[in-house]
Amino acid sequence: MTDPRSSVSFADIVSESLAGLFSRPGRTGLTVLGTVIGLAALVATIGLSQTAGNRIVGRFDELAATEITITAKPPGLDGTSNDLPWDASDRLTRLNGVVAAGTISTIDVGDVLVSTSPVRDPAQRTDFKLSIQAASPGLFDAVRAVVRSGTIPDRLHSERGEQVAVLGAAAAERLGINRLDQLPAIRIGDDLFLVVGVLEDVSRQFDMLSAVIIPEGTAQRMYRLAAPETVVVETRIGATNLISQQAPLALRPDNPTGLRVAFPAEPQRVREAVQSDLNLLFIILGSVALLVGAIGIANVTLVSVMERTGEIGLRRALGATRRHIAIQFLAESSTMGFIGGVMGGSAGILIVVAVSAVQSWTPVLDVAVALAAPAIGAVIGFTAGIYPSMRAATMEPVEALRSAV
Amino acid sequence: MSGEVPLVQLDHVERTFGDVAPVYALRGASLDIGVGDWIAIVGPSGSGKSTLLNILGLLDRPTFGCYRLAGTDTGPLTDQQRAGLRSRKVGFVFQSFHLMAHRSVAENVMLADVYRRGSRVDRHERAIEALERVRLDHRAGYLPPRLSGGERQRAAIARAILSRPQLLLCDEPTGNLDSTTGAAILDLFGEMHRDGLTIVMITHDPDVAERAHRQATIIDGTLAEVS
Numbered sequence: 001m002t003d004p005r006s007s008v009s010f011a012d013i014v015s016e017s018l019a020g021l022f023s024r025p026g027r028t029g030l031t032v033l034g035t036v037i038g039l040a041a042l043v044a045t046i047g048l049s050q051t052a053g054n055r056i057v058g059r060f061d062e063l064a065a066t067e068i069t070i071t072a073k074p075p076g077l078d079g080t081s082n083d084l085p086w087d088a089s090d091r092l093t094r095l096n097g098v099v100a101a102g103t104i105s106t107i108d109v110g111d112v113l114v115s116t117s118p119v120r121d122p123a124q125r126t127d128f129k130l131s132i133q134a135a136s137p138g139l140f141d142a143v144r145a146v147v148r149s150g151t152i153p154d155r156l157h158s159e160r161g162e163q164v165a166v167l168g169a170a171a172a173e174r175l176g177i178n179r180l181d182q183l184p185a186i187r188i189g190d191d192l193f194l195v196v197g198v199l200e201d202v203s204r205q206f207d208m209l210s211a212v213i214i215p216e217g218t219a220q221r222m223y224r225l226a227a228p229e230t231v232v233v234e235t236r237i238g239a240t241n242l243i244s245q246q247a248p249l250a251l252r253p254d255n256p257t258g259l260r261v262a263f264p265a266e267p268q269r270v271r272e273a274v275q276s277d278l279n280l281l282f283i284i285l286g287s288v289a290l291l292v293g294a295i296g297i298a299n300v301t302l303v304s305v306m307e308r309t310g311e312i313g314l315r316r317a318l319g320a321t322r323r324h325i326a327i328q329f330l331a332e333s334s335t336m337g338f339i340g341g342v343m344g345g346s347a348g349i350l351i352v353v354a355v356s357a358v359q360s361w362t363p364v365l366d367v368a369v370a371l372a373a374p375a376i377g378a379v380i381g382f383t384a385g386i387y388p389s390m391r392a393a394t395m396e397p398v399e400a401l402r403s404a405v
Numbered sequence: 406m407s408g409e410v411p412l413v414q415l416d417h418v419e420r421t422f423g424d425v426a427p428v429y430a431l432r433g434a435s436l437d438i439g440v441g442d443w444i445a446i447v448g449p450s451g452s453g454k455s456t457l458l459n460i461l462g463l464l465d466r467p468t469f470g471c472y473r474l475a476g477t478d479t480g481p482l483t484d485q486q487r488a489g490l491r492s493r494k495v496g497f498v499f500q501s502f503h504l505m506a507h508r509s510v511a512e513n514v515m516l517a518d519v520y521r522r523g524s525r526v527d528r529h530e531r532a533i534e535a536l537e538r539v540r541l542d543h544r545a546g547y548l549p550p551r552l553s554g555g556e557r558q559r560a561a562i563a564r565a566i567l568s569r570p571q572l573l574l575c576d577e578p579t580g581n582l583d584s585t586t587g588a589a590i591l592d593l594f595g596e597m598h599r600d601g602l603t604i605v606m607i608t609h610d611p612d613v614a615e616r617a618h619r620q621a622t623i624i625d626g627t628l629a630e631v632s
Contacts, residue, residue: 007489012519023507314503317464318564319492319520321485397464401499402455 008324017331024304028336031300034293035340035380036347039373042286043348044355047365051356054364066099067204068233068244068263070251082258083227084251086216089138091250092231097239102139103228104205107132107219112189114212116175128174131211132188134219134228135166142232143204148172150180150197157196158217165193168209172198188212191222205232290380293340297384301333305392312392313400326393330385337381338374345373410476412571412603413438413461418470420456420626430456433470434628436621440571443594443604445617446628453626454607455576461605462495462574463487475571492521496565500577502557504549510536510560511545517567535563539593555586562593566602573597575606579613591616 021028072082084103085091092101115127139145140152148169157164165186167177177184177195184195193214202208219225231251235243240263248256305312312325320328349370356363415436421427430453438444448454459465460472463479472479475494479487496517504513514532523531536542539559549557558578565573575594579587591613598604598618606617614620620631 007522008520009522009525011525012522016519019508019512023505310501310503311505314505315516315520316488317462317491317497317503318517319488321488323485324488324520398455398459401464401503 032340034296036344038290038293039344040347044351047352050364070231099234100141101233102142103136105229143202146200148200153215158215161221166197166213170210294384301388316397322393326389329389333385334382337377341374341377411437414473416471418467432626443598444619445614448623463491496570498575500580
């Protein structure tokens with residue numbers, strides 16, 4: 001007949017490990033510090049990157065989020081034309097989700113200069129190399145053009161091919177045109193154009209500000225513009241993805257793949273991308289700190305095993321098995337990691353809140369991250385305690401008792 | 406020897422160390438110790454006393470021979486079974502006390518109950534009872550470094566008897582004490598012996614051995630009963 005096997009209750013394991021830890025509070029505190037720093041860095045990092053991501057979305061340019069530009073790809077090898085249609089604006093404004101659409105093309109006028117006077121003044125330069133652009137009437141709404149003075153060419157100007165022009169703010173300044181009440185005119189080469197408006201600002205297609213803009217119909221008639229070059233579309237917020245899929249079919253149902261659609265990434269994707277970059281960087285830093293913390297726990301636990309050889313021998317004499325000894329030291333190292341996790345997680349949250357308060361940001365932190373910190377700490381402590389625990393468990397009780405004398 | 410079935414039965418036990426040129430720590434030791442015996446094992450340093458005590462306490466295994474404790478052949482037992490048997494049947498008193506310095510006297514005593522899964526509810530009460538038995542209950546809340554040598558050994562004895570073992574193994578229990586204090590500790594063993602506890606005490610001091618009812622000598626691993 002044999003006696004029942006030696007056993008120990010869970011409550012005793014917990015109380016013994018806590019007693020073991022708090023018998024040397026100073027050392028335990030310093031050991032835990034490594035894990036605290038590591039997990040505080042990790043939680044603060046993730047929290048700050050989430051907060052920063054939220055800020056990025058808050059500041060994300062609403063204009064960029066509602067802009068689509070469509071251009072034609074070069075013709076295929078079989079000579080298939082990918083040109084945009086002349087009525088591109090009309091086709092797109094019929095789509096639900098499109099706020100405004102217009103076409104814009106750069107006119108190749110060779111070396112022709114733009115001037116305000118037919119007379120060349122040798123003392124002062126009067127002719128300039130300026131970009132000539134052709135725009136459909138809808139373009140000015142699509143780029144949210146702000147008119148400083150005058151007006152913008154309408155559909156009638158374009159259909160009649162009238163020789164009128166709108167100057168960007170920078171172009172008007174170079175040409176010295178400040179007022180329109182005297183009906184100023186400019187010359188593009190030898191062609192005379194009446195300046196009907198000056199733009200103060202645009203929200204898109206910023207090169208318009210330094211260009212001379214003429215109606216598309218005029219460009220078609222005078223400069224043999226074969227097809228619009230670019231379509232600029234303003235959509236409602238959140239509709240860019242859908243419109244970018246529908247627009248090629250609306251413009252070229254016969255050859256939708258011949259068009260190139262450019263639209264900005266969704267805010268969510270931008271946030272994820274930014275967070276991903278930040279997280280990767282700081283998680284690496286946090287992991288290094290945690291590794292150092294784990295090494296610290298392993299080191300101190302190993303030293304503790306060596307110092308407590310007599311205690312190990314005594315426990316074996318009192319009936320502890322090798323397993324009980326291993327469990328005790330694993331419980332101690334895991335508890336150290338857990339405590340470090342609780343403190344580190346708390347410190348990380350405080351850092352996120354403090355930084356956000358100073359910057360007047362709204363702190364954002366996934367609750368799961370804060371709650372995971374103690375678990376991560378416990379796992380690190382457990383892992384760090386495996387080797388020292390094995391060392392403790394494999395000690396022969398006789399040797400352990402003898403060495404402690 | 407009293408009692409029909411010996412509590413301890415050593416039958417030609419040998420213990421050697423090393424494989425190539427084995428060194429004998431015990432040579433064919435045979436000994437029966439009945440329930441309620443108090444036996445002193447005397448021998449010089451290196452004679453094999455501690456090896457014998459370790460085997461009796463199930464901390465070590467014989468290389469050859471048979472050791473029965475309370476009728477159980479300990480040879481085939483697993484380490485876990487031996488640990489269970491040890492926690493229930495055997496109490497240890499060491500020369501160097503082996504008290505945990507950062508725990509109170511009562512907590513040190515209660516430690517003996519952890520690995521036999523004794524009830525946590527009345528553990529403290531039973532520790533105080535054990536301390537009363539060694540007349541140290543007034544020091545229950547003290548830390549060991551504040552105790553005298555004799556008090557420390559009393560605390561160690563209280564820990565050893567908490568689980569009401571059948572066999573008390575004492576390794577030079579008065580070795581670190583002055584003669585007066587040592588005599589008081591031996592008086593305490595005498596009281597326990599009268600209460601029916603079986604005591605095996607190893608010592609190199611013949612005067613200490615005189616207090617036991619039986620004596621055996623061990624020289625170069627050979628055990629022989631003297632009286």
